[in-house]
Amino acid sequence: MSHGLMPNVVAEGTRLTLAPVARGLHRFGISANAVTVVGVLVTVAGSALLGAARPLPALVVLLAGALADTLDGQLAKVSGGGTRFGAFLDSTLDRVSDAALAAGAAALGASLGDPVLFWAALGGLVASFLVSYVRAKAESMGTTATVGLMPREARLTILLIGIGVWGVFEVYPLVVAAFAAVALLSVITLFQRIAFVARELNNRNKEGIR
Amino acid sequence: MSHGLMPNVVAEGTRLTLAPVARGLHRFGISANAVTVVGVLVTVAGSALLGAARPLPALVVLLAGALADTLDGQLAKVSGGGTRFGAFLDSTLDRVSDAALAAGAAALGASLGDPVLFWAALGGLVASFLVSYVRAKAESMGTTATVGLMPREARLTILLIGIGVWGVFEVYPLVVAAFAAVALLSVITLFQRIAFVARELNNRNKEGIR
Numbered sequence: 297m298s299h300g301l302m303p304n305v306v307a308e309g310t311r312l313t314l315a316p317v318a319r320g321l322h323r324f325g326i327s328a329n330a331v332t333v334v335g336v337l338v339t340v341a342g343s344a345l346l347g348a349a350r351p352l353p354a355l356v357v358l359l360a361g362a363l364a365d366t367l368d369g370q371l372a373k374v375s376g377g378g379t380r381f382g383a384f385l386d387s388t389l390d391r392v393s394d395a396a397l398a399a400g401a402a403a404l405g406a407s408l409g410d411p412v413l414f415w416a417a418l419g420g421l422v423a424s425f426l427v428s429y430v431r432a433k434a435e436s437m438g439t440t441a442t443v444g445l446m447p448r449e450a451r452l453t454i455l456l457i458g459i460g461v462w463g464v465f466e467v468y469p470l471v472v473a474a475f476a477a478v479a480l481l482s483v484i485t486l487f488q489r490i491a492f493v494a495r496e497l498n499n500r501n502k503e504g505i506r
Numbered sequence: 507m508s509h510g511l512m513p514n515v516v517a518e519g520t521r522l523t524l525a526p527v528a529r530g531l532h533r534f535g536i537s538a539n540a541v542t543v544v545g546v547l548v549t550v551a552g553s554a555l556l557g558a559a560r561p562l563p564a565l566v567v568l569l570a571g572a573l574a575d576t577l578d579g580q581l582a583k584v585s586g587g588g589t590r591f592g593a594f595l596d597s598t599l600d601r602v603s604d605a606a607l608a609a610g611a612a613a614l615g616a617s618l619g620d621p622v623l624f625w626a627a628l629g630g631l632v633a634s635f636l637v638s639y640v641r642a643k644a645e646s647m648g649t650t651a652t653v654g655l656m657p658r659e660a661r662l663t664i665l666l667i668g669i670g671v672w673g674v675f676e677v678y679p680l681v682v683a684a685f686a687a688v689a690l691l692s693v694i695t696l697f698q699r700i701a702f703v704a705r706e707l708n709n710r711n712k713e714g715i716r
Contacts, residue, residue, distance in 0.1 A: 380647060381707040387643055388636065388700065395632040406616035406624060414616060422605040425635045426598065429642060433597055436645030437590060490598065497591040 307449070310366055318370035328372035332386050335364030339393040343400030349408070351463030351471070354400075358456060361393065387428075390448060394424055397455060401475050413472045420479035423486050424451060430489045439496040444485035451478050517659070520576055528580035538582035542596050545574030549603040553610030559618070561673030561681070564610075568666060571603065597638075600658060604634055607665060611685050623682045630689035633696050634661060640699045649706040654695035661688050 321331065339361030345354035368386060372378030398421035405414030427444060434441035458474020461467050531541065549571030555564035578596060582588030608631035615624030637654060644651035668684020671677050 379707070380710070381704050384643060384647060384703055384707065385700075388640055391636060391639055392632070395635075399628050399632065402612065402628065403624070414613070418609050418612065421631075422602070422609065425605075425639070426601060429601055429635070429639050430598055432639060432642035432646050433594060436642050437594060490595075493594055494591050497589070497594065500590070 310363075311370065314363070314367050314370050318367055318374045321367070321371055322374045326371070328368045328375060328378055329382050329385055331364055331368040331371055332382070332389055335361050335368060336389045336392050336396075338364060340396045343396040345400075346397070346459060347400035347403035347407070349404055351459050355456060355460050355463050358397070358459070362452060362456070365390070365393070387432075391425060391428055394448070394451070395421055397452075398424075398475075401471075410472065413475060416472065416475040416479045420451075420475055420482055423479055423482035424448075427482055427485050427489060430486065430493065434489070434493045434496070437497070439493060439500070441489040441493050441496075443492045444488050446478070446481040446485040451482065454478055520573075521580065524573070524577050524580050528577055528584045531577070531581055532584045536581070538578045538585060538588060539592050539595055541574055541578040541581055542592070542599055545571050545578060546599045546602050546606075548574060550606045553606040555610075556607070556669060557610035557613035557617070559614055561669050565666060565670050565673050568607070568669070572662060572666070575600070575603070597642075601635060601638055604658070604661070605631055607662075608634075608685075611681075620682065623685060626682065626685040626689045630661075630685055630692055633689055633692035634658075637692055637695050637699060640696065640703065644699070644703045644706070647707070649703060649710070651699040651703050651706075653702045654698050656688070656691040656695040661692065664688055 338357060342354050342357030342361055345357055368382075369378075372382055398417045401417035402414050402421070405411070405417055424446075427446070428448075431441045454474050454477060458471040462471040548567060552564050552567030552571055555567055578592075579588075582592055608627045611627035612624055612631070615621065615627055634656075637656070641651045664684050664687055668681040672681040
């Protein structure tokens with residue numbers, strides 16, 4: 297499956313590299329849900345490092361969290377397909393990870409007295425939450441809303457690049473630009489999804505299967 | 507329908523008072539969706555006043571936003587039951603209203619240099635978003651998750667009381683306490699819902715209708 301801005305080859309490469317790790321964890325009796333929960337805790341720690349203006353340690357820890365997030369799906373497959381609760385937990389904790397990273401950036405913006413980073417992080421948090429909520433709500437009403445130019449992998453990739461560039465080259469404006477870009481693109485995705493749902497529900501009304 | 511901490515008699519009284527207003531708006535050709543959108547804009551303005559440390563104007567404007575939020579449902583009924591897109595838009599914009607109020611409080615906490623208010627507001631934002639997300643996600647998977655001691659009306663009532671007490675009696679700690687209480691109760695509600703979904707999906711797996 298293509299993930300928008302995230303190149304397929306990177307996603308596929310990561311998956312192939314992690315396959316033996318997943319099999320190893322499975323042999324040790326470690327469940328996909330356990331990896332999901334540990335991954336979120338790692339991401340929260342990385343977000344706290346970002347909030348404390350430590351971009352390089354933050355980057356390393358956040359990358360570990362992102363790897364755990366890919367690994368849980370692999371582990372679920374190795375363990376026989378995963379459970380419905382596993383899928384539910386994974387989706388819910390993805391939202392927690394996104395929120396933690398945005399909260400870390402908002403705290404950084406507040407402590408540096410940078411209103412642009414503060415509002416970009418908060419706006420991005422709200423918009424990306426709504427992007428996920430709109431999809432779940434649409435599906436609960438029997439339609440879909442997977443459209444949008446800004447899937448989660450793309451958001452995370454942009455933010456990690458911004459944090460990395462800040463950490464390595466000490467170009468702070470780029471981390472602000474990354475959060476602002478993600479906020480803006482999330483808002484556009486949100487409007488795309490709402491318009492899509494409006495059309496879908498409207499068509500269904502016309503067909504009389506309301 | 508009971509709304510937890512929100513007394514039924516208040517909700518019922520508000521509904522009866524607004525009924526003629528809803529009929530009037532309907533006669534002027536104003537749609538429920540238009541009232542929903544205006545209500546959110548009013549709530550965003552009230553949240554900005556809270557962020558600017560103006561509690562009394564904030565309270566008045568936020569109360570107007572809350573009234574509009576009750577009015578749109580009434581107007582939908584008067585207009586012949588409301589559309590599925592109207593229900594979708596109302597749910598989605600409720601999340602925007604909640605987020606705006608929390609963002610206003612977080613901005614206030616940041617500008618006053620009060621980490622307790624800042625983190626209570628951000629934590630409450632994330633937890634209450636997740637409470638709504640978990641329900642929509644559970645419903646998209648064919649189950650439900652309406653359990654929880656902290657419905658939206660109760661959250662809003664506690665926050666408005668906190669803002670009101672701050673504004674009238676100048677007791678700032680109470681607005682902080684209100685946001686902290688809402689954050690804590692939302693986290694408890696979140697765990698209640700996740701546990702409920704875990705049981706539901708687990709039972710369904712056992713019954714073999716996975």
